[in-house]
Amino acid sequence: MRPLRSLIVATVAAMATPAAATAAAEEMTLDFPTYQLQQSFGPWWTALVEAYEAQHPGIAINLTNSPSNDHHANLATRFIGGNPPDIVHMTARFLWGHAANGFVEPVDACFAGTDIAEAWIPDQQRLTIDGQVYGLLLLTYSFGLYYNAAMLEAAGVAVPTTLEELRAAAEALTLDRDGDGRIDQHGLPITTAPSSWGFVGFMHFHTARDRDIVMNGELDSVEEIAETLTIINDLVTSGASPRQLDLNPMRQVFWQGNGAMYIDGSWAQGFSKSRASEEVAEEWSVAPLPFQNMAAGPSNVLAIPSGLSEARREAVCNFLRLAATPEWQQRYATLTGNPAGRKNSVTEEARSLWPGLSMFEEAAARDGLRSHMPLGFESDFNEFASIVMDGVGAMLSTGLSPEEAAQRIHEALSARFFES
Template identity: 35%
Template sequence: MQRTRKTTLLALAVASALGLTACVSDAPPDPNAPITLEFPSWQAEDPAFGAWWKEVIAEYESQHSDVTIDFYQVPFGSYVDQLTTRFAANDQPEIVHLPARNASEFASRGWLAPLNTRLEATDIAETWTPLQAEMNWQEETYGVLLLGYGYTLYYNAELLESAGVAVPTTGEEVVKAAQAVTGGGVYGFGATTQQSPDNYTELMSFITGNGGSLAEGAEFTMETPAAIAGMEQYRAALREAPAGIQTQQRNELFLNGNIAMLLDGPFFVAELDGAADGVAGKLKTAAAPFETIPGGVSNSIHLPSGLDPRTEDAAWKFVELAASPEWQQRYTELAAVPAPRAGSITEEALEDRPELELFQELADEAVSIYPEDGQQKEEFTRLSQIVSEAAINLTTTETPTAEIARGLQEQLEREFGNAS
């Protein structure tokens, strides 16, 4: 609705300008004119993250009486596509909220404003998680990371105990525990088993956990022993998972006591509050069961390129407020995840969510599942689609894992090149 309103007003303004050319003045813009910062997000209606954003916005608007922030919901499933279309049409919002894995794509197209100079006047570089490096593109930083994390094992303690297995600490133990639990309408493991962007993150968690990686620099490494071992474990674990489900269905089955284990980020902990009667107290957390903790980046905030200086300053001041110690602590309290600023976990937050201590430890040692190479980051959407297709092949065909790995390696090299 907001976009229709804004587009209509824009069209009227253009029509008026064309019809009243003779009346146009050379006077400079009014420095006191009200500013509206449009801020679409998939988190606007989220009970935890949305609540934090709304509190920050209220505080910002109380400090800046000439600025209004138009914060509204866009469904996550179509969010990046919608934003891409808008940027391509030069119709970008003034505050850009992105899934962090897409930030380099937007930066490489010249759609985001570089922030190095602005960041030098802050302590963000010194106090933020090392995963803030995911915001870098060709010697510049184009955003501020809002959540970086290590993967957590969520498990149903009663189901594991009933099967006579301990909480897994290795990938092999995950597979054995899942096999022991599965049966009678209960599944040992839960994952996304339909085509989805989550296929990439779930497969790469197993590969990274086994010491493998998507690539070393520009050179893809899908046929290394570590990568193949990760694919084998992923494949074996997903044999004990319900077929043909999306992430939300996976979550519901876990919360209803029909899935024993799954891997996810710290943000999933809030979902535990909605577990079925008799299940909630049995749902626990542990470190991802790998020698290497796989890590990811969730979301980030940016300024679009091309804003007039006054509007850009107003948008940046909002980013600064969100990054302040006070609001980073509030982020941890409301969202129940470790904020990227060091020292943001308060005693009150720990009392409400003891898991935060584990989440912070995992975030500190996590290894990113995302590519480091510039071209791979720039074209991540296509790259992740290729990896996701391989993940589906692992779960729906009998093709040997080594053969799937070889096909994946060859396709990646064919579409993106290789250093060797």
């Protein structure tokens, strides 16, 4: 028989445990910065957080906007400093590097007992690294050609259906509208700034020619890289695109009425309501990319940082599981205008609200798409992007020929990744 003192202590502990757990839960606030709060995704994130808090009394989520230009740099700083957010939202191309550095942990345990593995689009499988899953895929890349219908009509230009037609249209739509000797209508603004989106811009045109930067484990040839660089060089030197554009400035050129066409993803439909001038809001449309193939792959994910307490990890798991339910995946499509990660989540209501959604849904589901990532070297994305954009920058700023820039890029990538 246990001594009376032991029984009293055990009884008190048993009675105290629920209260202590409740007190701990009441004090739990999950930190969640996202770069999408001020985009078309914002209403979905806000509603999802409110629903989670209603289902989990005592757990609050500190949902904050993180400026998109700085989000991933800030996230890396927090990882390195040992102070990551509890809920990690990131562009998927950074996931491999963070997983390699041990900053995020597998989420397989979170998905146990759910239908996520079977119910998700194929790109969810791309988040498996060394046999373990590292995130919940929210969106896969599917791009379209956004265009100003009034500008195309005024110039007598049809919506392009091939890469060569696109290049010709970009030239025809590049104009000095006020006659002051400076171009003020750009035919096709593209990203050429030394950033990860600059590399994605390069990959738009590389995959347009049905090429990956890494083909069957081998770096693509100097000649193929030079062909893509020639397209970019022609667009910039002709004035079809301003120089040194990063992602948001590129978008601004189009949505404020100074660009005739540009390439962006399904999410850009929302910019018609938040970034567009009154005139552009009436005249924009979107068409399939006029390319042989398309740069695709996972777009953005939810992940769990390493080192959380068991209680916090479970709280974050519950957030991921809620986001993955059929109800919230359908609301994702309806509220944001994007095809959701869960298959068959786009409803007729969503299609009626977002004219381009069906096109993006079909594009995301296509088989055999090319990748904006260096296949087999995903964790080295930042280095790949930096080397390629150094070459692009030298070509555009110093007059290096596309062939010379391609040789420089090829030599640097070969020395770093392909020579033993």
